[in-house]
Amino acid sequence: MADMINLTIDGIPVAVPKGTVIVDAAKKIDNDIPVFCYHPKLKPVGMCRMCLVEVGTPKMDPATKQVVKTEDGKAVIAWMPKLATACTTPVSEGMAVRTNTKQVLDARNNVLEFLLTSHPLDCPICDKGGECPLQNLTLAHGPGVSRFEYEAKNHNAKHVPLGDLIFLDRERCIQCSRCIRFQDDVADDHVLQFHDRGRHMEIVTFSDPPFDSYFGGNTTDICPVGALTTADFRFKARPWELDSTPSVCTHCAVGCNITLNTRLETRTGGHEIKRVMPRQNEHVNEIWTCDKGRFVHHFTRSTDRLTQPLVRDASGKLAESTWEAALQLVADKVRGKHVAGVIGDRLPNEDAFLFGQLLTDVIKTGSVTMSPAIPAAYADIVRGFGVGKDTEFKQIGKGDTILVVNGDLEESAPVWFLLLRQAVVDRGAKLVMAHDHITKMHRYATKTVNYELGTAANWAATETMALGAELKAARNVLIVFGDEKLSADGARALARALANIMIESGHAGKANSGLLPLYPHANTQGVFDALPEQLASTVAVQHGKRQADVAWLIGVGDPADVPQAAFTVVQELFLTDVAKSANVVLPALSFAERDGSFTSGDRRVQRFYRALPGMGQAKPDWWIIQEVAKRLGKSWGFHGTTEIFAALADSRPDYAGLTYELLGVTESQWPPVGRADLYYGGTAYDNTGGVGARYAARAEQSGFTAVSEAVAPPSADMESLQHLPRTLYQAGELISRSKVLAGHVEYRNSEMTRTAK
Amino acid sequence: MSSVRDIISRLGGMPMGFATVLKTFFRKPVTVQYPEQKKPMSARFRGRHHLKRYDDGLEKCIGCALCAAACPADAIYVEAAENTNEQRFSPGERYSKTYEINMLRCIFCGYCEDACPTNAIVLEPIEFPTGYTREGMIYAKDKLLEPAPAGVQGTPQVTPPGKYERAILPYPPIDASV
Numbered sequence: 001m002a003d004m005i006n007l008t009i010d011g012i013p014v015a016v017p018k019g020t021v022i023v024d025a026a027k028k029i030d031n032d033i034p035v036f037c038y039h040p041k042l043k044p045v046g047m048c049r050m051c052l053v054e055v056g057t058p059k060m061d062p063a064t065k066q067v068v069k070t071e072d073g074k075a076v077i078a079w080m081p082k083l084a085t086a087c088t089t090p091v092s093e094g095m096a097v098r099t100n101t102k103q104v105l106d107a108r109n110n111v112l113e114f115l116l117t118s119h120p121l122d123c124p125i126c127d128k129g130g131e132c133p134l135q136n137l138t139l140a141h142g143p144g145v146s147r148f149e150y151e152a153k154n155h156n157a158k159h160v161p162l163g164d165l166i167f168l169d170r171e172r173c174i175q176c177s178r179c180i181r182f183q184d185d186v187a188d189d190h191v192l193q194f195h196d197r198g199r200h201m202e203i204v205t206f207s208d209p210p211f212d213s214y215f216g217g218n219t220t221d222i223c224p225v226g227a228l229t230t231a232d233f234r235f236k237a238r239p240w241e242l243d244s245t246p247s248v249c250t251h252c253a254v255g256c257n258i259t260l261n262t263r264l265e266t267r268t269g270g271h272e273i274k275r276v277m278p279r280q281n282e283h284v285n286e287i288w289t290c291d292k293g294r295f296v297h298h299f300t301r302s303t304d305r306l307t308q309p310l311v312r313d314a315s316g317k318l319a320e321s322t323w324e325a326a327l328q329l330v331a332d333k334v335r336g337k338h339v340a341g342v343i344g345d346r347l348p349n350e351d352a353f354l355f356g357q358l359l360t361d362v363i364k365t366g367s368v369t370m371s372p373a374i375p376a377a378y379a380d381i382v383r384g385f386g387v388g389k390d391t392e393f394k395q396i397g398k399g400d401t402i403l404v405v406n407g408d409l410e411e412s413a414p415v416w417f418l419l420l421r422q423a424v425v426d427r428g429a430k431l432v433m434a435h436d437h438i439t440k441m442h443r444y445a446t447k448t449v450n451y452e453l454g455t456a457a458n459w460a461a462t463e464t465m466a467l468g469a470e471l472k473a474a475r476n477v478l479i480v481f482g483d484e485k486l487s488a489d490g491a492r493a494l495a496r497a498l499a500n501i502m503i504e505s506g507h508a509g510k511a512n513s514g515l516l517p518l519y520p521h522a523n524t525q526g527v528f529d530a531l532p533e534q535l536a537s538t539v540a541v542q543h544g545k546r547q548a549d550v551a552w553l554i555g556v557g558d559p560a561d562v563p564q565a566a567f568t569v570v571q572e573l574f575l576t577d578v579a580k581s582a583n584v585v586l587p588a589l590s591f592a593e594r595d596g597s598f599t600s601g602d603r604r605v606q607r608f609y610r611a612l613p614g615m616g617q618a619k620p621d622w623w624i625i626q627e628v629a630k631r632l633g634k635s636w637g638f639h640g641t642t643e644i645f646a647a648l649a650d651s652r653p654d655y656a657g658l659t660y661e662l663l664g665v666t667e668s669q670w671p672p673v674g675r676a677d678l679y680y681g682g683t684a685y686d687n688t689g690g691v692g693a694r695y696a697a698r699a700e701q702s703g704f705t706a707v708s709e710a711v712a713p714p715s716a717d718m719e720s721l722q723h724l725p726r727t728l729y730q731a732g733e734l735i736s737r738s739k740v741l742a743g744h745v746e747y748r749n750s751e752m753t754r755t756a757k
Numbered sequence: 758m759s760s761v762r763d764i765i766s767r768l769g770g771m772p773m774g775f776a777t778v779l780k781t782f783f784r785k786p787v788t789v790q791y792p793e794q795k796k797p798m799s800a801r802f803r804g805r806h807h808l809k810r811y812d813d814g815l816e817k818c819i820g821c822a823l824c825a826a827a828c829p830a831d832a833i834y835v836e837a838a839e840n841t842n843e844q845r846f847s848p849g850e851r852y853s854k855t856y857e858i859n860m861l862r863c864i865f866c867g868y869c870e871d872a873c874p875t876n877a878i879v880l881e882p883i884e885f886p887t888g889y890t891r892e893g894m895i896y897a898k899d900k901l902l903e904p905a906p907a908g909v910q911g912t913p914q915v916t917p918p919g920k921y922e923r924a925i926l927p928y929p930p931i932d933a934s935v
């Protein structure tokens with residue numbers, strides 16, 4: 001490549017792209033230059049001086065402007081008289097770097113000794129102890145003893161709440177500003193700042209409410225010391241005691257890769273989730289998660305989980321029963337009846353697939369749809385015109401246009417907000433915002449369009465041709481859209497109009513282009529894909545009016561999605577309002593207690609793994625479905641989700657070629673994080689368990705000709721106008737069980753109600 | 758002719774066995790009726806563990822689980838929690854909410870004692886753990902924690918703000934003249 005720069009580090013030649021700083025260049029050849037303030041995802045500031053190295057450049061003859069060479073033809077290096085910070089110095093052609101001379105080693109030693117003069121070194125009670133860059137680098141490069149008088153140490157407050165999720169220990173802070181820079185440059189929530197000078201310098205929050213951000217948890221991952229801790233994990237366990245299991249967050253369409261850290265606990269007498277950490281996937285969430293994903297895990301070990309099948313007895317009460325009796329009752333009730341099945345969009349692909357098979361192949365007189373129903377009205381359009389298979393959010397930048405229609409990126413898909421914001425702010429993509437109210441993403445808009453509340457579809461339909469023509473010139477076009485304040489018909493009309501824009505602008509079926517839906521949960525697309533084709537889309541639109549002999553609900557929270565029936569079967573984690581009125585309630589396992597796969601909003605299929613033993617007698621949903629099928633005379637004989645996924649991939653052409661093995665493939669990623677590299681990339685976990693695979697949008701597949709077709713939007717979409725706009729911390733069954741978030745849920749919802757009025 | 762040796766071998770090992778019994782019968786026994794009867798132990802004997810307190814009644818243990826990390830037998834289980842001034846168990850922010858040692862697993866190596874940054878866990882030559890059930894051999898805080906000194910309140914205590922900021926006591930100032 002033309003813009004590669006050659007340099008030597010400790011005599012080892014290395015070639016890196018122009019603009020790379022020395023720290024990164026060295027890291028590429030496994031030379032670990034210690035850093036504190038530098039982070040590969042943040043802009044360098046050179047604050048801590050930990051990365052000092054000797055730097056030299058080829059000596060130039062002022063007369064000839066030629067590099068001076070020795071007799072054997074090597075360039076003579078002119079060494080800089082002082083050490084330079086490797087994190088702020090970009091590489092240059094012919095540069096030489098020395099990282100192991102006495103001068104460099106002394107500098108490291110001195111910087112550490114200096115840092116430790118104000119550091120409490122209370123590692124035994126520090127939550128970072130065991131995965132602390134300061135501990136590790138001190139062991140590797142620091143002095144064994146301090147010359148500093150203990151009495152002269154700085155003693156500061158150790159319990160400073162910055163908001164109710166993040167706590168600051170002022171003594172431990174080494175003033176690297178990683179947290180401030182993350183909040184400013186990545187999250188764009190300017191809530192932290194340095195206050196005062198010298199030894200009194202401290203981190204303060206100046207927002208109201210304090211530390212008002214959805215992304216605060218990430219600062220605890222990249223803080224190189226134990227200065228920032230989460231309210232959730234404070235003193236809960238030592239890092240070395242934790243087991244880690246790769247998983248996928250279930251709360252929005254991004255499908256952030258996470259690691260579930262579990263440990264024994266006397267309260268529950270078994271394992272429980274102690275913390276949720278981001279798991280690196282540079283295609284999806286990089287090394288971030290939002291605070292919802294991080295803190296809404298308490299439901300998995302909530303004491304009110306259903307642990308036994310319940311059957312309504314003669315007196316009309318739900319009474320504890322056995323699996324055998326409950327399954328037989330369900331089988332008897334559904335045989336030959338008209339069964340209306342509804343499955344929630346948090347359920348994994350495998351369960352949705354099996355449920356569809358049960359209703360159409362075994363019961364035969366059944367129909368199935370998903371909850372919430374509205375996304376089912378347009379998920380097929382996303383499957384056709386969604387983002388191209390090889391789309392990388394990181395590649396979106398100059399020359400590209402991002403169009404956001406009728407959705408709040410930060411509230412609905414927080415990590416996509418981070419990634420797309422960087423595409424606009426850091427890499428120069430053009431951003432067009434079309435919305436009925438102002439969202440945070442509006443801050444970066446190149447162009448803003450306003451339309452009346454609830455008329456997104458009408459707007460898109462009238463603008464199709466003009467926008468299509470306008471966007472022709474763009475390198476790539478990414479259209480993010482939501483279904484806020486739209487009915488099923490309206491949402492379908494909107495999605496169709498946006499697909500037409502993709503076609504008219506000539507970007508349909510391209511990498512880094514396509515539709516990106518702001519689905520409500522992790523597996524909306526997957527459940528839709530796994531259900532029988534026509535049933536999902538057509539039945540869904542007429543939901544609410546459905547009547548049947550038996551209603552069968554799996555993970556359905558919204559009473560509006562419940563069909564009218566004489567007999568209701570519910571598979572749930574909790575005795576929800578829907579479950580309370582059921583005839584049979586079957587306890588299901590949560591995502592943390594089983595294996596499966598989710599398909600994210602950008603159609604990346606990803607695996608998650610079992611981290612916890614099951615609770616009580618609860619069973620995975622697919623097992624329940626299979627057992628009922630067995631009692632109806634159909635023996636599938638699946639032993640686990642691997643086999644079910646194989647069957648799904650066989651019968652859904654989009655998923656052809658995908659296997660659990662393929663989804664489980666990992667790759668080496670940049671920057672390295674965790675374990676030996678936690679001083680560098682932070683404590684996010686490296687990816688074990690697989691980066692997943694995206695299936696191709698239909699517009700990309702050969703033999704598909706995209707024709708734009710007009711779908712008339714409904715004239716008045718009044719019924720759905722009453723819905724409040726979507727917020728991240730929307731009150732719900734799962735979030736209500738995380739006490740740490742209670743304040744946020746209440747605050748956000750009161751804010752929303754207030755602004756909506 | 759049969760020799761004496763021959764006769765003995767025909768009788769089997771019986772006489773030799775009797776001889777051994779007779780020899781030991783009059784010897785002083787080495788066993789004692791533990792726990793009614795106790796033998797003096799070396800001051801450094803590693804008997805069962807105790808969790809120590811400071812003179813003001815606060816627990817020394819800060820729930821750091823370094824003992825559990827050091828334990829080669831995986832016998833210790835610690836769960837920590839946060840102190841407040843209204844409910845204080847130990848100085849500083851952290852205390853052990855649950856502290857259990859499985860005395861059946863413990864090999865009395867004393868590594869836990871070595872690892873402890875506050876000298877909270879000490880193996881003392883006072884007694885040796887005994888019990889009739891497996892569960893009974895898991896010693897929790899109720900058995901491990903020594904009683905508060907006479908006249909001092911045990912834990913939790915209500916303490917004034919700012920008094921117990923630090924979990925680990927500072928070292929004595931370095932004497933420059935030495």
Ligand code: SF4
Nearest residue numbers: 122123126129132226
């Ligand atoms: S931040 Fe690191 S070095 Fe400082 S007390 Fe915590 S574990 Fe120890």
Ligand code: SF4
Nearest residue numbers: 173174176177179223
């Ligand atoms: S709190 Fe942590 S990340 Fe923030 S400046 Fe201090 S040491 Fe750095």
Ligand code: SF4
Nearest residue numbers: 828863864866867869
């Ligand atoms: S004495 Fe040894 S084996 Fe026993 S608890 Fe302590 S460290 Fe573990």
Ligand code: SF4
Nearest residue numbers: 818819821822824873
């Ligand atoms: S006994 Fe000592 S080492 Fe063990 S948890 Fe308590 S303070 Fe830590």
Ligand code: FES
Nearest residue numbers: 046048049051087
């Ligand atoms: S100055 Fe380079 S890492 Fe801090």
